[in-house]
Amino acid sequence: MSGVVSCRAMAAARRDAERMADVDMGKVGGKSYRKNVEKVFGKEIAPLVHDDMRRMLGHRSGTLYEDIYAYDLDAGVRIGSETSQRSTFSASIGKKLAGAMMESTSAGHRVAIVHNHPNSGAPSAADINSLRKNGASFGVIACHDGSILRFEQVGEPIGGYTAITKESVGALQDAYGADIDGLIKAYETRLGVRIERLA
Incomplete structure (x- = not known):
């Protein structure tokens, strides 16, 4: 019987997350959001990126899945783009x-990577490492809460954060909890990752 209860609890938790x-x-689709996209990308490419962000967020609204778009x-x-991810809270x-x-x-062109976060959270270790691996200038997270996070590598990790791993980033996120401003500052001072939040 406990297996049935735990399955029901898991299903309820998933519905709540969705x-x-x-x-x-x-x-x-509003003016303020468009202005934030323009602030991040500049006037030339902002209309294309905004259309794609609307498409991405419409596609993934109410789900725990992520899409990725990349721009020159x-x-x-x-x-x-990659729009058929099969793992929750993950995009590759x-x-x-x-x-x-x-x-x-x-x-010699600058590249940006954009993806959505159903939980509206900070960049994951995979997000940060993807920037480095693919030579992107910066990444953007289109959060499901309507905010936008722009992030870029501006330095090297320090101390116990020499490797940006799921565990090291998770520990940092756990340490700051709901203190978003503190977490953003810690990302830069400890991981060498600058985050700008536009709401």
């Missing part, structure tokens, strides 16, 4: 998109 992952598409900022184009860049990003960075 409800929290609902996106206010009116806010995402100097050419002003979308490089590609496939070989084709990674290759296209490499072509852009090899040509």
Whole structure:
């Protein structure tokens, strides 16, 4: 009987998380949100990125899944996307998109990676390491709560954070809990990752 109860509890917890992952598409389509996208990306490519962010958040609203889009900022184009992720709270860049990003960075172009976070949380270790691995200038998280997080590597991790791992980032997030301002500061001082939050 306890297995049935735990399965029901898990299903209820998932439904609660999915409800929290609902996106206010009116806010995402609004003037303030558009201005924030423009602030992050500049006037040239902002309309394309905003359309893609609306598509991404509409696609993933009420789910625990993530999509990824990548942009060549100097050419002003979308490089590609990954929109069929099969793991919750996770997104990965496939070989084709990674290759296209490499072509852009090899040509000396700046690349940005955008993905959504159903839990509206800070960048994960995988997010940070993806920037480094793919040579991206910065990453953007389109949070389901309507905020936008821009993050970039500005230094090297210090002390016990020499490797940016799921465990080290998780410990940092646990240490700061709901103190978002403190967490953002700690990301920069301990991980060398600057985060700008636009709400």
